[in-house]
Amino acid sequence: MKPDIVRILARVAENLPPIITVAASIYISILAQFRYLSTESLLSSIPTVLALLAVSELVARVRILDRIDKRTRKIEILEQILEGGSSVDKLVKTFKDDVTLDSFDVTNAKEVWVAGTVLLTQATNLLGQYEESLQKGCNLRFLLVAPSGPGIINAARRSCEAQSSESVLRQQLETSLRNLGYLRQKKLAGKCEVRVLDLNSSYGLFIVNPLGRKGRIFVRIYPYKSPFHSHPWIVLESERDRKWYKFFIEQFELMWKDARTWPELAEHS
Helix, strand or coil, X not given: CHHHHHHHHHHHHHCHHHHHHHHHHHHHHHHHHCCCCCHHHHHHHHHHHHHHHHHHHHHHHHHHHHHHHHHHHHHHHHHHHHHHCCHHHHHEEEECCCECHHXXXXXXXXXXXXXXXXXXXXXXXXXXXXXXXXXXXXXXXEEEECCCCCHHHHXXXXXXXXXXXXXXXXHHHHHHHHHHHHHHCCCCXXXXXXXXXXXXXXXXXXXXXXXXXXXXXXXXXXXXXXCHHHCEEEEEECCCCHHHHHHHHHHHHHHHHHCEECCCCCCCC
16 A cells, blocks of 8 residues: 555656645636736736746656666667677686686785696796785795595596696696695795685685785685596686675685695605
C-alpha cells in the first residue's frame, strides 16, 4: 500500500508544473466568466499563465533529455561489452600476452610478498631485481611448498607438462631455495624472509606494496592439466578492488602464519 502512495506522489510531483498551469488557467477563466476579474486584470494575468506554460514545457524537455541520456549510456555500455568481450574477459589475463616479466617490476617497491609452488621464475629471472630492491630497503617474503611435503607431489599430478614432473619440480624447488638463500644471507638495507608450507595452494600470489594505498596483487590460478601459458591471471588493485584485495592479503597472511622458516638454505654457488 505504502509503495503505491509513494509512486502516486512522485508522479504528481513530476507533473506539478502543468497541473499548476491548468489550475491557474481554469481559475482565471472562472473569475472572468462571472465578472470577478476586470479586463485589465485579465490581460495582466496572461503573461503569468504563459510563463507557467513555458516552465512546464522546459521541465518536460529536461525530463525527456534525461531519459535519452540514460538510455544512451546504457547503449554505450552494451556496445563496449560487445566490442571488448565480457567483463570476465577483461578481468582475466594470460601470461605472455597480458602478463609479462615486466609486470613484476619491484625496483621501487617498499614491500613484496610472493607465494607459489616452486617460484622458479621469481627466484631466477627476477633475482637481480630483488637484490636491487633489497639494497633500497625493500622487505621481501617468499612462500614456497616444502620439499618433503605432499605439496610438490600434488603440483606434479595437477600439471600436464613433462617439465613439471615430480623430479623436475623438486630440482626447480632446490634451485629456488638456493637462490633465495643467497638473497637472505645478503646484508642489505631490506629484509628477505623465506618460508615453506606442506600444502600447495590452488593459486599463486605476487603482491607489491601489500599494505600500501597503491598496492597490486597478481593472482595466478593453477588449473588442472592446462599448459603454463594458459594459466589465468587476475590483477587486483587496493583502491579499486578493496573486497577481493583484502581477501587475498588475508589468505597470504594465513598461509604465512602456518608456514615454517626454511632453515637449510644453501650457499649460492
